[in-house]
Amino acid sequence: MIPKGFRVIKPEIRVLGVDDGIFELRSGGFATVVGVVFRGGYWLDGVMHTRIKVDGFDAGEKIAGMILGSSHFKQLRVVMLNGVTFAGFNVVDIKKLNEATCLPMIAVIRDRPDEESIREALKNLPKSGERWKAMRGGGKMYAVQARAGAAKVYVQVAGISLEDATKILRLTSTRSNMPEALRVAHIIASGLTAT
Amino acid sequence: MIPKGFRVIKPEIRVLGVDDGIFELRSGGFATVVGVVFRGGYWLDGVMHTRIKVDGFDAGEKIAGMILGSSHFKQLRVVMLNGVTFAGFNVVDIKKLNEATCLPMIAVIRDRPDEESIREALKNLPKSGERWKAMRGGGKMYAVQARAGAAKVYVQVAGISLEDATKILRLTSTRSNMPEALRVAHIIASGLTAT
Numbered sequence: 001m002i003p004k005g006f007r008v009i010k011p012e013i014r015v016l017g018v019d020d021g022i023f024e025l026r027s028g029g030f031a032t033v034v035g036v037v038f039r040g041g042y043w044l045d046g047v048m049h050t051r052i053k054v055d056g057f058d059a060g061e062k063i064a065g066m067i068l069g070s071s072h073f074k075q076l077r078v079v080m081l082n083g084v085t086f087a088g089f090n091v092v093d094i095k096k097l098n099e100a101t102c103l104p105m106i107a108v109i110r111d112r113p114d115e116e117s118i119r120e121a122l123k124n125l126p127k128s129g130e131r132w133k134a135m136r137g138g139g140k141m142y143a144v145q146a147r148a149g150a151a152k153v154y155v156q157v158a159g160i161s162l163e164d165a166t167k168i169l170r171l172t173s174t175r176s177n178m179p180e181a182l183r184v185a186h187i188i189a190s191g192l193t194a195t
Numbered sequence: 196m197i198p199k200g201f202r203v204i205k206p207e208i209r210v211l212g213v214d215d216g217i218f219e220l221r222s223g224g225f226a227t228v229v230g231v232v233f234r235g236g237y238w239l240d241g242v243m244h245t246r247i248k249v250d251g252f253d254a255g256e257k258i259a260g261m262i263l264g265s266s267h268f269k270q271l272r273v274v275m276l277n278g279v280t281f282a283g284f285n286v287v288d289i290k291k292l293n294e295a296t297c298l299p300m301i302a303v304i305r306d307r308p309d310e311e312s313i314r315e316a317l318k319n320l321p322k323s324g325e326r327w328k329a330m331r332g333g334g335k336m337y338a339v340q341a342r343a344g345a346a347k348v349y350v351q352v353a354g355i356s357l358e359d360a361t362k363i364l365r366l367t368s369t370r371s372n373m374p375e376a377l378r379v380a381h382i383i384a385s386g387l388t389a390t
Contacts, residue, residue, distance in 0.1 A: 044239065046386060047385075047386025048386055187241060188387075190242075192244050192387055
């Protein structure tokens with residue numbers, strides 16, 4: 001999909017932030033994924049959830065279903081993911097997720113990933129080539145200064161230009177160097193899955 | 196407990212908002228209760244949860260345990276509850292919860308409860324007298340204008356004066372006539388328990 005240009009980015013743009021909760025590593029079980037709807041960087045408007053298989057291959061499909069089935073879908077303008085791997089190495093191909101939902105995707109992580117150790121970890125999992133391909137499918141990773149004076153974040157985009165993605169990250173990173181929808185999705189997902 | 200006066204109410208006062216999620220009525224099952232930590236009326240700082248029995252008698256004890264066991268406990272200055280009944284008629288005695296946690300309690304609801312129909316509903320449950328006593332234990336209910344121009348809310352307090360409670364409600368009802376911690380606790384609890 002050719003990036004859809006934003007003519008204007010409204011301060012109250014509806015953003016979905018997606019993160020996973022706590023799960024048992026290599027358990028073959030399930031992990032909860034939480035989606036948090038924010039108006040820009042300030043107001044929480046909704047919460048949705050789904051469950052995906054630890055180290056499975058259903059993250060993209062399940063997250064697409066969660067988004068498309070949500071009552072907030074029509075208001076959403078952009079989706080932010082906490083990276084492209086969920087519940088271990090259940091990898092989301094952000095290009096496919098962009099196509100499936102017709103929504104621009106911005107994958108954001110705090111630390112630049114160490115490709116070497118990811119490749120090593122993948123070796124222990126079935127279909128490691130497929131997972132690697134999905135991770136690379138997210139395209140080039142850019143360092144972005146989302147918040148003045150804070151550490152840069154690392155970003156991959158699909159269906160949106162890096163320029164527009166940067167504007168949206170700046171607008172919505174109101175409390176830390178991560179966009180508020182992702183900061184809060186992390187707190188909710190981990191707060192509700194901790195025992 | 197004699198109400199502890201607040202010398203100053205800081206704009207970033209740490210507030211816990213407690214609400215329950217969706218559950219099957221009269222199921223004898225369990226319902227999730229979510230606690231959301233807010234700094235004043237703007238920033239979500241944490242999420243905690245517990246599970247209570249539908250129409251049971253463990254809400255007070257479980258919520259006390261959730262609060263006392265939380266890493267946010269020491270920062271909390273006040274607890275807000277969405278009313279005093281959770282998971283059906285699992286009633287919280289806010290005086291006892293105040294004593295158990297040493298934190299002031301403010302129970303807030305949008306609509307004045309209809310005592311007649313509550314009494315009727317209680318008749319179908321065991322130990323209805325005990326439940327009624329716990330509900331009345333919350334003391335007098337006051338109508339409070341928490342947000343200029345918005346509808347009043349109905350408030351019971353324990354361990355805090357109505358005057359201080361009103362100040363805190365005004366400070367934290369930043370988005371609607373309910374304090375933000377309770378508005379968001381409701382969204383999270385229902386968004387994560389809906390199927």
